[in-house]
Amino acid sequence: MMRTGRYVLAMCLVMLCSSAFSQRRDARDKALDRYDVVCNRLIELRDALRRGETISAQELSALRAEVSSIRSNLQRSPEGLTPEQTIRFNRIRRRYNYGYELKELSMIKAIPVTYRAKDIRMSGRYPYMEQPYYDIGKTGFLALAQVSPVPDMAFGLCLGMLRSGKGAYVSVVSNFKSRSASIDCLSDGTSSGNPVWVSGRQDKTRLAITAGGIFRVADNVNLLAGAGYGTRKLLWENTGGDWMRVTDRSYSGIAAEAGALFTLGRRESFCLSAKAGTIAFKYLDFTVGIGYRF
DSSP, X not given: OHHHHHHHHHHHHHHHHHHHHHHHHHHHHHHHHHHHHHHHXXXXXXXXXXXXXXXXXXXXHHHHHHHHHHHHHHHTOTTOOOHHHXXXXXXXXXXXXXXXXXXXXXXOXXXXXXXXXXXXXXETTEEEESSHHHHTTOOOEEXXXXXXXXXXXXXXXXXXXXXXXXXXXXXXXXXXXXOOOSEEEOTTSEETTEEOOEEEEEEEEEEEEEEEEEEEEETTEEEEEEEEEEEEEEEEEETTXXXXXXXXXXXXXXXXXXXXXXXXXXXXXXXXXXXXXXXXXXXXXXXXXXXXXX
């Protein structure tokens, strides 16, 4: 009789432990179910952004907080997850892992209550803000040092602003030379139909001031185009020591240019530019630049 009572008591204890474990396991399964539902909703929000719709910043923040809480509770569960639950948890986490990009969305105070599709850039299957760094310490102001190696060496500076995929700039390129000429001549060695005698010395002056726009066309790639005023002079010295302007090799008038601006690095801080330009559509030059976006 005593032995039978012991068996009954042991069976009751086993059933109680099994019931408690089952309840705890059901709670973890329910948490995984909710984890899956919340992540599905995040995917729906992502797809809505792709379609150009607006989404609620409050809902996004609440869903992110819930996902973080579920993950934390499951990972710190004192009973631990079963092998099957662990596989399911990792599968959901890998599938819906938005990473640091969505975390930064909640940090941006300058964005209103809705996010627009044009503010979102897709990385694989996950969205993230295209301009979070502009709103966190970056003004979008850029400065580049420029050099034009051909056909005449010249140096310059380009200042601009690039935010939200568009901007503007001002550029100055010069060889920092200035020389006046009292006589005009042609490259065939004549002046007013008469031959001229040259000493063999020559000089060149060059200046181009342009302004234009910057337009983003792809990740880290922007097109730029501008116009302004430019002048380039070729001067020869005659045997009398006077300087003569070679008119058919000297140009002044409209300066136009077009090229590309590349923003490099995770925060798009470093800038490289390459431009082709012209003065009066007769003189062609090439300019490259390197700089920083603040």
